[in-house]
Amino acid sequence: MVDLGNGFGFDTHAVYNQPSAPTDYNLFESDSTIVNYLHGRGSGLDDLVGLGELLGKTQTIEAGRLANEHPPILRTHDRNGNRIDEVEFHPAWHSLMTLTIGEGVASYPDMADTRKDAHLKRAVGLYLVSQVEAGHGCPVSMTYAAVPTLRHSPELAEIWEPGFRSRNYDFGLKIPSSKAGLTCGMAMTEKQGGSDVRANTTTATLTASGTYRLLGHKWFCSAPMSDAFMTLAQSRNGLSCFLVPRVLEDGTLNGIRLQRLKDKVGNRSNASSEIELAGAVGHLVGEEGRGIKTILEMVGCCRLDSLIGAAAQMRQALVQALWFARRRSAFSSLLIEHDLMQNVLLDLILESEASSLMALRMAHATDQSGIDEGESDLRRIGIAISKFLVCKRAPTFVAEAMECLGGSGYVEESLTARLYREAPLNGIWEGAGNVNALDTLRAMHRQPSTVDALLSELSKSRGFINSYDGRLDELEARLVGLEVSEWNARQLVGRLGLLLQSHLMIENSMPELAAVFVESRLGESWGAPTIGCLPKIPESLRKGAIEAASLGL
Ligand SMILES: Cc1cc2nc3c(=O)[nH]c(=O)nc-3n(C[C@H](O)[C@H](O)[C@H](O)COP(=O)(O)OP(=O)(O)OC[C@H]3O[C@@H](n4cnc5c(N)ncnc54)[C@H](O)[C@@H]3O)c2cc1C
Structure with a gap:
């Protein structure tokens, strides 16, 4: 095997004093803060030792790199012109999703397990996998997080919760009930407002079947390849929360149109999209008008x-x-x-x-x-x-x-x-x-x-x-x-x-x-914990300074 560390290939100089990247180390065992905290609580550590070792291996670290070097591609149509609204990922992404979901990081714990530090251990799992590749943490986190919201409608939870909590990763456009595992996204942010979701204009209209039809858009919708989305929309009683599946039980695509993928600063492995909701079928979650x-x-x-x-x-x-x-x-x-x-x-x-x-x-x-x-x-x-x-x-x-x-x-x-x-x-x-x-x-x-x-x-x-x-x-x-x-x-x-x-x-x-x-x-002076911690400044001075700095902007 060629020893690149000895400057192979150069006859002008030797390569030295160039450290290789960290590899073959245990992400968990090398982190005394985490180990001691769990140890102090008497939590079992065996699973995490194994996960830490796996994550530190060269091929896992390489999967993290590949998933980002080969970002997802949007496929809106098939070769015959049919809409498919699908996202294509590099195999490295799928391998990371399989690993992380398999470790239970996407699975919201049972109430009984919370006495055994289930959220804590799951948090450590997320902390470890995110160090190798942060992007896939997004769909994993949303799937975990969807469950307590879903439980506001027990009849929906009965159908969807086992899939969201499954340790099987089952990618692709398939009927949800046929899948070994499901993922969930979240669709709140619209063009005119993200922090202030009360500004949402997407509407939800009740149909005779008891489901709703959603019409509008979302400006940011990450992981659009998810099997369902917790979605905010205005119904007759105000802003409400809906579970919107991507594929319906009759096998047809729901009315979610992927417009484009965001060209992001980072988080490149993960797909974040703009979507249109074109009469998409939604199931009300919780009380109507209490969506937030x-x-x-x-x-x-x-x-x-x-x-x-x-x-x-x-x-x-x-x-x-x-x-x-x-x-x-x-x-x-x-x-x-x-x-x-x-x-x-x-x-x-x-x-x-x-x-x-x-x-x-x-x-x-x-x-x-x-x-x-x-x-x-x-x-x-x-x-x-x-x-x-x-x-x-x-x-x-x-x-x-x-x-x-x-x-x-x-x-x-x-x-x-x-x-x-x-x-x-x-x-x-x-x-x-x-x-x-x-x-x-x-x-x-x-x-x-x-x-x-x-x-x-x-x-x-x-x-x-x-x-x-x-x-x-x-x-x-x-x-x-x-x-x-x-x-x-x-x-x-x-x-x-x-x-x-x-x-x-x-x-x-x-x-x-x-x-x-x-x-x-x-100590002596608190200092400023972050930017935006100025002392009180008279309003006239504040406004004058902001205006002066904004001249011509
Ligand atoms: C990569 C990426 C993925 C995302 N994925 C999703 C997703 O899957 N689903 C989804 O719904 N959203 C998603 N978002 C959207 C994200 O949650 C919003 O961008 C965020 O909530 C801010 O909303 P906004 O962009 O509309 O900004 P604005 O709400 O316009 O806020 C702009 C700035 O104003 C500040 N601000 C707002 N209100 C006040 C106030 N009252 N006082 C003082 N300052 C204020 C904010 O702190 C912010 O700094 C994603 C965003 C990114 C970047």
Whole structure:
């Protein structure tokens, strides 16, 4: 076999000091944050050890690359001119879907299993597979998330739930009841409004058969090859949620027309489409006119997965940076031996650990939600806070990790390039940053018990580090009376996020490292958790400055 590492093929120079990419390592076992958290809960780890090993193999990492190098292709018609509205994928995509669905990552757990950390383990599964290939996490996540919404209509759940929870991946245009496994997408966003879905204009008209006919469009509909879509449309009683199958039980294609696939910055392996709903048959899910409330359960689960996905990106970017810095030399020493590089890497290690702990804690709260009201409240507010903070910080984190590889990090052959293009997405879909910050305020106002649950969680770490206690006092005082304006939402939610991360570090990390984390995030000055945390500025100055900067725009 040719040894490329010895500079095969060059007679002008030898190739050395060029580290290979990480391969043949166990993604699970090498991640002490995850291992220790599960170990501390007495959770069985065997399945995850096997998954971690499989994901670290060269061929699995290569499948992730191939699925992105060969993005999906839209096939609207067959050779005879019949509409087929199908998406064609590279075999690598199918192999990843088979693996991940087979591991149960798309399967919403049984209530009984939540006592055995089923959501938590499933979250770790998603965290691991996303590090190898993030795009296929989208249909996997939506299929998982669809189930609690579907359960609003038990008669529909009886038909569809076994397919959504199946561990079989069965791709293609087939009658749903004939398939060994089903996937589900979500269709809410329209051209005139995504965050504000009340602006939806797609209509749903009740027919004599009891089903509805949907007419309109969706501006973003990811995974359009799914077997069904949770879809919002206006019916006679207002915005309602519908399950819209892609193939009907008589074998005909439902009226969902794929217009085109989005040409995205990243997330290339995954198909995201624009669709028209041309009289598509839909089944009402939940109460008519209560569509937002019904679909919010799906959105909540997808938000948890965005948080997990962002933490996974950080972890994988860190793996790339550490691997490289341990093998690359500059100025006569390995990069990792340089003082300043250690400062950078250690900060990344702390940030990654705190973000992973947040994702784990929210997955654990999901397990407990059905049996413990406090945990349900913590989940409600905690996911909004955590998604906001971790998804906001992920792009900066990935850019910094990329820089650790120098120029080699900025070329497409490096996984850091793919991570970089993927990084902003979790902050945009399932509620962009402002929307999650405002959602946190909404939870505080409409459900004050969520504030109690958060404060009770944060109080568990009192008495260990003075600056933590001081910051907690400060925020507690601020939360009394809930006098928080929209202007300050990002600052407040960012700080709550930093406190939650600090608490989780105190609870789970090495005490010395937790102290460094707390000092650097909560110390002398809070600093700004993200952009958009300016102090109060008079309105005239605000408007004047924005106008001046927008001159001619
Ligand atoms: C790759 C990709 C795949 C997607 N897949 C799907 C899918 O499968 N199904 C689906 O339904 N959607 C999907 N989306 C759409 C996504 O959920 C929306 O883009 C997102 O919710 C934002 O909506 P919008 O694009 O209409 O932006 P807008 O709602 O116009 O928001 C623009 C900006 O304004 C901010 N903003 C909005 N309201 C306020 C406010 N009150 N105060 C302050 N700021 C505010 C937002 O935070 C955002 O930064 C996808 C998007 C992408 C990029």
